[in-house]
Amino acid sequence: MKEKLVFSEAPRVGGTLVWYYLICKRQVWLMARGVEADKDDESLALGRLIDESSYKRIRHSVSFGDSKFDLLKEESGVLVIGEIKKSSRSIKAARLQLAHYLYELAKFGTEARGELLFPKEKKREDVVLTEDLKLKLDQIYKGILEVTTSSSPPKVYKCKYCGNCAYQELCWS
Numbered sequence: 366m367k368e369k370l371v372f373s374e375a376p377r378v379g380g381t382l383v384w385y386y387l388i389c390k391r392q393v394w395l396m397a398r399g400v401e402a403d404k405d406d407e408s409l410a411l412g413r414l415i416d417e418s419s420y421k422r423i424r425h426s427v428s429f430g431d432s433k434f435d436l437l438k439e440e441s442g443v444l445v446i447g448e449i450k451k452s453s454r455s456i457k458a459a460r461l462q463l464a465h466y467l468y469e470l471a472k473f474g475t476e477a478r479g480e481l482l483f484p485k486e487k488k489r490e491d492v493v494l495t496e497d498l499k500l501k502l503d504q505i506y507k508g509i510l511e512v513t514t515s516s517s518p519p520k521v522y523k524c525k526y527c528g529n530c531a532y533q534e535l536c537w538s
C-alpha cells in the first residue's frame with residue numbers, strides 16, 4: 366500500500382492543478398512538489414504569447430486566491446472570467462478548470478460566468494457552473510489530495526500529452 370504523507374495544511378488547489386489532474390496525474394504530483402517545468406518549453410512559450418497578444422482591451426492575468434484568471438471583464442453587470450487555450454484538444458479539462466474558477470468565486474458569494482477562448486481556432490464556448498460540475502469538481506479535489514499526499518509520483522506512462530509536456534525531459538530521459 367502506498368505511503369501517505371501528512372502535511373500541516375491541505376494542498377492549495379489552483380485552476381492549473383485541476384487542469385493537470387485531468388491531463389496527467391503525474392504532473393499534479395510534480396507541480397505540487399514545486400518541480401519546475403522547463404520554462405523554455407515551446408508549448409509554454411506559445412501559450413504565454415497567445416495570452417499576451419489576444420484580447421488586449423480586457424484585464425489579463427488576475428490573481429484570485431490560488432488561481433489566476435486569464436481574462437476578467439464585466440458584461441451587463443455580470444462578471445465574466447475568460448480562459449484562453451492554444452487549442453480545443455483538451456476541452457473537457459479546460460471546461461472544468463474554468464468551472465473551478467466559477468466555483469471558487471461562488472464560495473465567496475460572487476456569481477460569474479465563464480468563457481473558454483481558442484483564439485487560434487477563432488472559437489468560443491460559454492461555461493456556466495451547474496450542480497453537476499460542482500459534484501465533478503468535489504471529486505477532483507479529493508483526487509488531487511490523494512495524489513499530492515502520496516510519497517511517490519504516479520508512474521510515468523506514455524500518453525497523448527507527453528509530446529507537448531514541459532516535464533517530458535524529466536519523465537523520459
Ligand code: SF4
Nearest residue numbers: 389527530532533536
Ligand atoms: S511527460 Fe507525460 S507522463 Fe510525464 S508529466 Fe508529462 S504528460 Fe505526464
